[in-house]
Amino acid sequence: MLGVGGNPIFVTPDIPLNDLKRSTDELENSFLAAQLGGKENTARLHKAEATWDYQMRLEARYVERIAAFDEAIILSSGFSVSRQPAPMQKPELSASNGDLSGSVLLHRHAVAGAKTYLWQYCHDTLSQTEEGWTNAGFTTKASTLLMGLDPVVRYWFRVAVVTKDGTSAYCDPIMHVVV
Numbered sequence: 060m061l062g063v064g065g066n067p068i069f070v071t072p073d074i075p076l077n078d079l080k081r082s083t084d085e086l087e088n089s090f091l092a093a094q095l096g097g098k099e100n101t102a103r104l105h106k107a108e109a110t111w112d113y114q115m116r117l118e119a120r121y122v123e124r125i126a127a128f129d130e131a132i133i134l135s136s137g138f139s140v141s142r143q144p145a146p147m148q149k150p151e152l153s154a155s156n157g158d159l160s161g162s163v164l165l166h167r168h169a170v171a172g173a174k175t176y177l178w179q180y181c182h183d184t185l186s187q188t189e190e191g192w193t194n195a196g197f198t199t200k201a202s203t204l205l206m207g208l209d210p211v212v213r214y215w216f217r218v219a220v221v222t223k224d225g226t227s228a229y230c231d232p233i234m235h236v237v238v
Contacts, residue, residue: 068132068135072121074121078114082114086108089106089107090104092104122138151168151230152230152233153165154166154216160210161209163204163205163214163216165218167202167220170201170220170222172223172224173201173220173222175199175220176219176220177220177221179192179195180195180215180216182209183213184215192217209237212236215233
């Protein structure tokens with residue numbers, strides 16, 4: 060017995076193939092009728108589209124469930140494999156302009172057990188030595204507002220975290236032009 064896509068693995072689809080074919084035909088016919096105009100034709104198109112979409116989603120879940128995420132088996136069903144977008148990774152440290160000219164808001168991902176955040180910056184050029192960094196202060200929160208910086212100048216910022224285990228290395232510096 061052949062199932063979805065002619066594959067004997069998919070013999071008991073959640074939505075029978077004849078029902079999917081009927082929904083596809085109804086969607087195509089509704090689309091053509093809606094091209095002629097009219098509220099009823101448009102309403103039929105939307106209903107046919109919703110039915111077809113629902114049935115295809117059920118069928119896709121069936122294939123995914125039976126294939127157990129095996130891409131070769133999914134492809135053999137006639138469906139294609141799609142990649143889910145990876146969640147966007149937030150940067151470890153970010154900078155944004157403050158409300159006042161010459162101010163910048165720095166925000167770091169909070170660290171569990173952090174006691175203190177040590178903030179530093181360097182002016183215009185990224186310093187390759189520790190001596191080129193200026194201490195901007197420390198906070199108990201994972202953010203700080205720096206004020207009194209020169210506007211329209213490039214700054215580099217970094218932060219280290221103090222926990223009960225000691226002080227971390229400074230994060231990779233980020234560059235921000237202060238406005």
